Amino acid sequence: MTAVQEQPKQLDETGDVVTPLLELANEKNKRRRGLLLALPAYIYIVLFFALPLIIVVVYSFATRTRTGGTDLSGWNIEAYEKLGEPIVRDILFRSLWLALITTVICLVVAYPFAYFLATRSPTVRNIMLVFVMIPFWSNFLVRNYAWRVLLGNDGPVSQLTEALGLGQTTILFTPTAVVLGLVYGFLPFMILPLYASIERLDWSLIEAGRDLGASGFQTFRKVTLPLSMPGIIAGCILVFVPSLGAYVTPEILGGAKTTLLGSYIVTQFLTARNWPVGASVSTVLMIVMLVAALTYFRSGGKNL
Amino acid sequence: MTAAVEIRGVTKRFDDVVAVDSVDLEIADGEFFALLGPSGCGKTTTLRMIAGLEFPTEGSIRIFGEEVGTLPPNKRPVNTVFQNYALFPHMSVLDNVSFGLRMKKVDKTDARAKSMKMIDLVQLGGMEGRKPSQLSGGQQQRVALARALVNEPKVLLLDEPLGALDLKLRQEMQTELKSLQRELGVSFVFVTHDQEEAMAMSDRIAVMHDGQLLQVGSPEEIYERPTNRFVADFIGQTNLIDATVEDDDHIILTNGTRLRAPSPHEPGTSVAMSLRPEAISIGPRGSVPDEHSATSLEGAVASVTYLGHAVDYSVKIGWIDLEVRGGATAGGQRFEAGDEVSVWWDRTSDWVVAD
Numbered sequence: 001m002t003a004v005q006e007q008p009k010q011l012d013e014t015g016d017v018v019t020p021l022l023e024l025a026n027e028k029n030k031r032r033r034g035l036l037l038a039l040p041a042y043i044y045i046v047l048f049f050a051l052p053l054i055i056v057v058v059y060s061f062a063t064r065t066r067t068g069g070t071d072l073s074g075w076n077i078e079a080y081e082k083l084g085e086p087i088v089r090d091i092l093f094r095s096l097w098l099a100l101i102t103t104v105i106c107l108v109v110a111y112p113f114a115y116f117l118a119t120r121s122p123t124v125r126n127i128m129l130v131f132v133m134i135p136f137w138s139n140f141l142v143r144n145y146a147w148r149v150l151l152g153n154d155g156p157v158s159q160l161t162e163a164l165g166l167g168q169t170t171i172l173f174t175p176t177a178v179v180l181g182l183v184y185g186f187l188p189f190m191i192l193p194l195y196a197s198i199e200r201l202d203w204s205l206i207e208a209g210r211d212l213g214a215s216g217f218q219t220f221r222k223v224t225l226p227l228s229m230p231g232i233i234a235g236c237i238l239v240f241v242p243s244l245g246a247y248v249t250p251e252i253l254g255g256a257k258t259t260l261l262g263s264y265i266v267t268q269f270l271t272a273r274n275w276p277v278g279a280s281v282s283t284v285l286m287i288v289m290l291v292a293a294l295t296y297f298r299s300g301g302k303n304l
Numbered sequence: 305m306t307a308a309v310e311i312r313g314v315t316k317r318f319d320d321v322v323a324v325d326s327v328d329l330e331i332a333d334g335e336f337f338a339l340l341g342p343s344g345c346g347k348t349t350t351l352r353m354i355a356g357l358e359f360p361t362e363g364s365i366r367i368f369g370e371e372v373g374t375l376p377p378n379k380r381p382v383n384t385v386f387q388n389y390a391l392f393p394h395m396s397v398l399d400n401v402s403f404g405l406r407m408k409k410v411d412k413t414d415a416r417a418k419s420m421k422m423i424d425l426v427q428l429g430g431m432e433g434r435k436p437s438q439l440s441g442g443q444q445q446r447v448a449l450a451r452a453l454v455n456e457p458k459v460l461l462l463d464e465p466l467g468a469l470d471l472k473l474r475q476e477m478q479t480e481l482k483s484l485q486r487e488l489g490v491s492f493v494f495v496t497h498d499q500e501e502a503m504a505m506s507d508r509i510a511v512m513h514d515g516q517l518l519q520v521g522s523p524e525e526i527y528e529r530p531t532n533r534f535v536a537d538f539i540g541q542t543n544l545i546d547a548t549v550e551d552d553d554h555i556i557l558t559n560g561t562r563l564r565a566p567s568p569h570e571p572g573t574s575v576a577m578s579l580r581p582e583a584i585s586i587g588p589r590g591s592v593p594d595e596h597s598a599t600s601l602e603g604a605v606a607s608v609t610y611l612g613h614a615v616d617y618s619v620k621i622g623w624i625d626l627e628v629r630g631g632a633t634a635g636g637q638r639f640e641a642g643d644e645v646s647v648w649w650d651r652t653s654d655w656v657v658a659d
Contacts, residue, residue, distance in 0.1 A: 205393075210376065211355055211357070211378070211382075211384045211386075212378075214403075216376075222392075
């Protein structure tokens, strides 16, 4: 503040006071204040996010010692070469596949719902949005165990199918159960961005489509769908990314044959004590997510 | 000849609100027709019912004789220019314009050629590759026009199409729209709340208020011979003086003054006399020409507003203020506030309207 007052006044040819230095000083001050406000968050992110991230990447190029420790001297890409092994490759593809199916199911289920939501009166919308959020009020782990009870061999679902003469339901500990759990867990992340982008739509564009001779479906395909694309991409990424790295749901609802990346990483770190491999899988996963996020930002920039 | 649009007994209710109240209307082929009224009068709802974007609660709408009551918009031979243009933001100008043709499965090269021709017609040649967001308001307006007209609608519906443009551009577009309509010979049904715009452009005007159709007629009819108080007041500026009909040829003002004013109403009916400010002459007290003695009043100038081409006087005549527009020519006499004056008017320029 004192620096501002010390700036000498300057006069231009006409004798008017000009204060470019004052403005500059003010500008600098503002920036400094902004930085100060952001500092706690910066420190937090660097210390607990960026730094560990760097450690993971560094470890992925290290060597596992015989005793299960990590040797930080001989740098190599052996851990990445291991990703090419059939076991790891299968896990990778399975994870991608299940995440993809989860995303598609979420999209197909959420879009009509979000559309319906966006066309209701504000009161109805808010009430329904609360319903969408309610699951978040209880613990994710607890909800996953609830699914285990539901899908169990003598659980309610099985009892129902038996009563209907369709026999026992035995989907627990299968990929189907995992996808069911993932869709259940991540559906709100699809609904919310979809709702946000559909709600923002200019409805007169849809009327214009109809007016210009397009049927309801044609209007949807040519107008509504392209204009809600930012929401679709956001929702898909918000579902795909956590599905790919999901740990809890596959652990609880999946069996031994449905090991996914999340579980594999945990095994590498804790059981196999092969930190470089765990780190390399984590790194690859992060790159996939980063690419997905970049895709979103790029498309978002184009459409908005 | 079949009317381009024929509306019979159409009522539209939204829940409890009656937006359009048993309207009857006929719009001829090739006519430039304006639906005029203040916001909320039902003019846009009427237009949207012709477009098929709303369906009437009661009544019948025919387009060239064909009942379209509940046909969806894509099955009607009409196209709309929307209030805020409603251009598809994700499509280029060309894609916007050719949208309708592509929906009709017109051959791709044909659709392109037709669209380009229409883009040229609205003077946007060379801009077909741009996105709507890269165009000015006036250019967007032209795209919206081209996009509707390329489908060769039998009736073009325009919902306050010039509302978002600034004054100068609006006047330009008024002229252009009118000449375009002449050229194409298609009926234009035009919604506006701007009475000057309606007067300048239309062959006929329908004045609406509170969901009801008050009067339909040429701009001259509407301006010179309004049928009721609202129309007289809404179209241009006017002085409305409350009165009672005495006989065929005389009315009595509320203070007892007897004036000559022919009216078709029964003796004893309360009416209002509409006097346009520019139809009133002003002169020093006692200077009323003999032939106007039965159509004159005396008062004092309350305020003067100089407008350049004219001078507006507010003349206090006992219980009312009369707006008078005087010429500002060099030779004309000018008055100051407080001057005692007489005002008079031609026997043909007053007009008695029902209350």
